Amino acid sequence: MSHSWTIAPADAKAALDTLRTAKVVLMPTHQNVDADGLSTPLAMRLALAQYGIDAYPVITDGDFPSNLKFLPGSDAVLVYGKDELPNYDLLCLIDCADRKRLGFFAKDDPSRLDGSVPIVNIDHHKTNDRFGVVNIVEPEASSAGELVTEIFRLWGIDLTPEIARCLIAGVYGDTLGLRTPSTTPQTIRTVADLVDAGADLEPVVDWLFRLKPRSTLCLWKHALHNINWNGPIIWTEMTRDGFDECGAEMAEAEGIVNFLSGTQGSRVAVILYQDEDRKGWRVSFRSLERVVDVSALAGNFGGGGHPLAAGCHLEGGEAEKLAFLDKVAALVAAAPAGTRG
C-alpha cells in the first residue's frame, strides 16, 4: 500500500506529550468554521478524554452552523461571546492556517495567540507558518480529518464510533465527498477505516451536501442573479442586504463558489461576502486548473489557503471591490495556460 505522506512519530509523540501537560485545552476554530474545522477539534476532545484531559472546541465568530449540529459531541462546543471560556493552559489549533484568522477570539485580544499560552498546531494548509511549539503540518493530507486520523493511529487512540463519525465528516467536507484532486488512495483507505470503526456516511452526506434550509435557496438566488465576468474570472457577491433579506447565516453561502468553479470559459471563480459592518469583504477563490494556484493569488492580497481553494480579506466598498477584481483578473490572465490535472 502506498502512503503519499507520513507523520514523523517523534512529532506525533511531541504533540501528545505537550497536550498531556495541560489541565484544560482550548481549541478555537478558524473563522467561518466548516465541517473539517469543527469536527476535528470535536474528535480531539473525545480522544483527549481518554487521557483524562479536558478540551473544548470554541467557535470564534458567529453562531454554531446549523448543518453541523449532527456531529457527535456538538453540545460541548463553546460559542465565543456567548459562552464563558474556561481557564485554559494550552491551545490546540486544528485546521487553522493562520492564527490571526481566529475570529473575535483573536481580534478581541491578540495576546491570546502570542505564544504566552503554548500552541499545538495541527494543520494541512500549505500556507501554515508553523506558529506552534509543536507543529504537525502536512499539506498533502486532504483534510485535517485525514491528518488527525493518522495522528490518533500513532497515538494508539481507541477509535470509537463517535470519534470516527467526527473525523469522516472532516474528510468528506474538505474533499466534497472524495471528489477533489487532493483525494488520494490514502484518503479513501482512511475513510474505509473510519467506516469500519463505526462511522455512518449517510448523515454526513445528507447534512453536508443535501439538506438545506429554505434561506439557503434564497441566497443562491441572490448569488446567481449577481454573477459577473471579468476576463478569465467569474465572480459574484453576497451583500449584507442579501443575507438580511434571506434571513440566512454566512455558512449557508459556502457552496456557491464551488458551483461557479468549473464554469466553462472561466479559470478562477471568486465570491465576495460583505462584512457585517459593510466596510469590507471576505473573498473566496476556487480554481479547477492546477496551474492557477489560488493560494498564491490570495497571497497577493494578504490571504492564503490551498492551490485550488483559498481566500483573503478586502477592505473597502464598491470602488475598492471593482479595482480588486480588475487586479485579480489581470493576475489570472497572466498565469500560464492551464492543463486540467
Ligand SMILES: [Mn+2]
Ligand atoms: Mn481543512
